[in-house]
Amino acid sequence: MSKPFLAAVSLLLVSVAPRADAQQAPPQLAQLDATVESVRDTFKVPGIAVAVVKDGELVFAGGWGEREVGKPGKVDGDTLFSIASITKAFTSASLSILADEGKLDMDDRVIDHLPWFRMADAYVTREMRIRDLLVHRSGLGLGAGDLLFWPPSDYDTREVVERLANVPIEGGFRERYAYDNVLYAVAQLVIEEVSGERYADFVRTRLFEPVGMSSTRIDSNALRPTDTNVATGHARPGFTGDPEPVPAMSWSNNTAAGGIYSSVRDMAKWMRVQLDGGVLDGEGEDARRLFSAKRHEAMWTLVTPIPIRAPAVPELAATKPNFAGYGEAWSLSDYRGRRLVWHTGGWPGMVSRLTLVPELDLGVVVLTNQEAGAAFNAVTMHVLDAYMDAPATDWVAAYAAAVGKGGDKAEEDWARHVAARDSKSKPSLPLDGYAATYADPWYGDVVVEQDGRGLRMRFSRTPQLVGRLEHWQHDSFIVRWDDRTLNADAFVNFSLDQDGKVLGARMEAVSPLTDFSFDFHDLRLVPKTP
Numbered sequence: 001m002s003k004p005f006l007a008a009v010s011l012l013l014v015s016v017a018p019r020a021d022a023q024q025a026p027p028q029l030a031q032l033d034a035t036v037e038s039v040r041d042t043f044k045v046p047g048i049a050v051a052v053v054k055d056g057e058l059v060f061a062g063g064w065g066e067r068e069v070g071k072p073g074k075v076d077g078d079t080l081f082s083i084a085s086i087t088k089a090f091t092s093a094s095l096s097i098l099a100d101e102g103k104l105d106m107d108d109r110v111i112d113h114l115p116w117f118r119m120a121d122a123y124v125t126r127e128m129r130i131r132d133l134l135v136h137r138s139g140l141g142l143g144a145g146d147l148l149f150w151p152p153s154d155y156d157t158r159e160v161v162e163r164l165a166n167v168p169i170e171g172g173f174r175e176r177y178a179y180d181n182v183l184y185a186v187a188q189l190v191i192e193e194v195s196g197e198r199y200a201d202f203v204r205t206r207l208f209e210p211v212g213m214s215s216t217r218i219d220s221n222a223l224r225p226t227d228t229n230v231a232t233g234h235a236r237p238g239f240t241g242d243p244e245p246v247p248a249m250s251w252s253n254n255t256a257a258g259g260i261y262s263s264v265r266d267m268a269k270w271m272r273v274q275l276d277g278g279v280l281d282g283e284g285e286d287a288r289r290l291f292s293a294k295r296h297e298a299m300w301t302l303v304t305p306i307p308i309r310a311p312a313v314p315e316l317a318a319t320k321p322n323f324a325g326y327g328e329a330w331s332l333s334d335y336r337g338r339r340l341v342w343h344t345g346g347w348p349g350m351v352s353r354l355t356l357v358p359e360l361d362l363g364v365v366v367l368t369n370q371e372a373g374a375a376f377n378a379v380t381m382h383v384l385d386a387y388m389d390a391p392a393t394d395w396v397a398a399y400a401a402a403v404g405k406g407g408d409k410a411e412e413d414w415a416r417h418v419a420a421r422d423s424k425s426k427p428s429l430p431l432d433g434y435a436a437t438y439a440d441p442w443y444g445d446v447v448v449e450q451d452g453r454g455l456r457m458r459f460s461r462t463p464q465l466v467g468r469l470e471h472w473q474h475d476s477f478i479v480r481w482d483d484r485t486l487n488a489d490a491f492v493n494f495s496l497d498q499d500g501k502v503l504g505a506r507m508e509a510v511s512p513l514t515d516f517s518f519d520f521h522d523l524r525l526v527p528k529t530p
Helices: 027-043 084-100 122-127 157-166 182-195 199-211 264-275 293-299 314-319 373-388 395-420
Strands: 047-054 057-065 279-281 324-326 331-335 338-347 350-357 362-368 436-440 444-451 454-459 466-473 476-481 490-496 502-509
Touching: 027 047, 027 057, 027 373, 027 395, 047 264, 047 373, 057 264, 084 182, 084 199, 084 293, 084 338, 084 350, 157 182, 182 199, 199 264, 264 350, 264 362, 314 395, 338 373, 350 373, 362 373, 373 395, 436 502
Parallel strands: none
Antiparallel strands: 047 057, 047 362, 324 331, 331 338, 338 350, 350 362, 436 444, 444 454, 454 466, 466 476, 476 490, 490 502
């Protein structure tokens, strides 16, 4: 049954007490303001926005803090953030609409619609179905191919997908879960081929407009001069410094994986439609739908199991699910005996989480402008507990303990590298012996060149990936990227032949805290013949 979606006043939340429009909000929500402010202080998050829907009503939509450090402009319920990978559910819904219209079937082979599509394995190429593009079981490694568009590259979407033919496959097809983004670029092209429309136009007219998401934009390139209420992303250089603004970016070449900008007010409308099974308005046979009940059920059905691991610290024991998996662009698990349908989003400078509890007709979305997943998790768990009448838990302290443990492990990892280093060693070659244009089969060219201060590395298709090589030991260097907010410095290990000439180079992120989308380890760099 469709339920009315009542508009609530959006305001900067100083405190959240039950209001006349709050529909019997539990008393714990009165502590939301204190929780969010504690989260902001503990995890150094400039701004946070939150919206909650319950039983078809908007309980509230509001914000705390700054859109950008040191500048005027407060976060509120209408502030636009990158929702990053929460975008994937919009891509899945687009395919579902096309399936409802009989223009495709989720079991169609990808090559039925994109005959030129290729993976690095002929069997995978032939058997890849449209559903497989959404569920992270292709055999690609974690984040494989992400350097084609992260940080922003000048490849177009077709070029990104064509280069998949050389991205290495690590596992068996449909064998195990490994999160990827690049196959959503394939889904984007399928939508365009089948619909005859640009992905951006299809999503705007078939999703944003019917749902009433009037402020939502397909990516940062679509922001208008009148869109002044927009958050700036922040990162902490070295993972511990003060938050600094990061360069604006757009995934125009893989929008379907993570391009959308939205506000918590607009996302509340999306949550309401999701919780209502795709119904926009009306009831029964007269209901107007975004997508069919059949497709809604399929999107929320577990396809790829995810191994269940113990939480990082005992304080998070209650978060351990009884089941975990991935559906068609949705994470699926449980919490305190109730099913969760959810997704997180990670973007340079912004991270987010949207969580639905179908049994309670409850949804909560948390958008932030700093790279601290602990922040959106602590706020989300606080709201879920409030509606589940759960025991009081200090989620800020619990996630802070997990962050602290992760930092300790990263320091231990670095200490092992330092202990193994031969600091007195020298490069086997003069520096100009390493200078060359290196080619990788799937990424393209990476240039190592000498200047008056030493060696520099430049990824030819990614303007942001430019940095200086510092000698580490023997024929190993560390590239320190000029943009310190990337937090992605990497070892560069050169190999030599018997005559002392460079055969190639391999890369690996220095810190285990580096985002998995910096898939340097998949590169196979070989010097190009002059």
